[in-house]
Amino acid sequence: xxxxxxxxxDSVQAGGxxxxxxxxxxxxxSSLYMAWFRQAPGKDREGVAGWDSADRINYADSVKGRFxxxxxxxxxxxxxxxxxxxPEDTAIYYCAAGTxxxxxxxxxxxxxxHSYWGQGTQVTVSS
Numbered sequence: 001x002x003x004x005x006x007x008x009x010d011s012v013q014a015g016g017x018x019x020x021x022x023x024x025x026x027x028x029x030s031s032l033y034m035a036w037f038r039q040a041p042g043k044d045r046e047g048v049a050g051w052d053s054a055d056r057i058n059y060a061d062s063v064k065g066r067f068x069x070x071x072x073x074x075x076x077x078x079x080x081x082x083x084x085x086x087p088e089d090t091a092i093y094y095c096a097a098g099t100x101x102x103x104x105x106x107x108x109x110x111x112x113x114h115s116y117w118g119q120g121t122q123v124t125v126s127s
Contacts, residue, residue, distance in 0.1 A: 001116075004097060005095075052108055089123060098113055
């Protein structure tokens with residue numbers, strides 16, 4: 001089993017910044033791919049940013065130029081740097097991961113491509 005733990009969610013004013021972190025443990029596969037999703041009340045869960053073992057990175061159009069995904073292999077940690085935050089960024093942010101060899105790349109921001117999920121961290125952006 002892969003275990004994912006998110007941290008870094010907080011309340012911030014519009015224009016502010018936050019950095020989320022996701023620590024992964026309990027896996028041995030070198031092909032693990034990971035992504036960030038978010039879900040606002042009454043909305044579908046949407047993919048925000050993802051990274052795979054082939055070093056492909058995808059961003060949702062709504063966050064391009066504002067959010068940056070990165071990772072620290074030694075610490076097995078995935079990060080999401082969020083700048084210029086907007087009220088519409090308010091949501092619970094989830095870390096997700098998978099090891100299916102047929103997934104990755106264009107599927108990184110699809111919910112069904114991931115088998116493991118964290119419990120989420122709340123991000124609230126006020127105007």
